[in-house]
Amino acid sequence: MLDYDKEAELYDASRGGEPRAGAAAEAVLGLLPEGARDLLDVGCGTGMVSRRLAAGRARLRVTGADRAPEMTRRAAARLPGAVVRADCRRLPFLGGRFDAVTSVWLLHLLPPEDVGAVVAECARVLRPGGLYITTVDKAAAHNVGSDIDAVLADRPHRPAHDAEDVVVRHAAEHGLLPAGRAGFPGRGQGRSPRSAIADLRRGWFVTLPPGEPLAEEFAARLGALPDQDRSRPDPVFTLRAFRRPAGG
Secondary structure (H helix, E strand, O other), rough: OOOHHHHHHHHHHHHHHHHHHHHHHHHHHHHHHOOOOOOEOOOOOOOHHHHHHHHHHOEEEEEEEEEEHHHHHHHHHHOOOOOEEEOOOOOOOOOEEEEEEOOOHHHHHHHHHHHHHHHHHHHEEEEEEEEEEEEOOOHHHHOOOOOHHHHHHOOOOOOOOHHHHHHHHHHHHHEEEEEEEEEEEEOOOOHHHHHHHHHHHHOOOOOOOOOOOEEEEEHHHHHHOOOOOOOOOOOOOEEEEEEOOOOO
């Protein structure tokens, strides 16, 4: 797993910046009931999406939570007084505190044993009738049918920890019912062969550890593709919404 304190400095620029954050926030707000007043953004990172959520809906109070100190520091600059450093498996809030909880691009980073714990915590801090919104199948979103994807298709794979069926099951285990879905583009995140090689050598493909012979074999295959600097299509991410029953 990447060191997100080290990643913080380049995180926004390397993940699509404001355009991607804007697309994510717009999709979340599209699922959010008009009456929601208090929202917790779990794994808020640098706070770019959190800030847009707060700006995008009048009277919506957004609180950010993240475990990485440097991410938290940057988020706090965007949402002064509204960001806490916290382990998402043990959120420092009373049960039933929020009208909505979001976890955008978080579950795929967690070991499988922690995904259920995080969903449980998000469910715990929701008020009855509240909504939990999360991205699912994050890695699959990057497969856009390009020549890069064809090269990477036979790399070693591991089960997706944020697979939609897995998240739906965890949600059900903690009393959350399906309540909608949405898709949004990862603007500015379409890979070129050259950027895919850079991602590989930074350790973004967890089954291809940097420096190992197999990783270099894939780097060579990517390096043989045409149009090394031409970005292929942007990924399209998926959000799922789950509601805590009003009587729950």
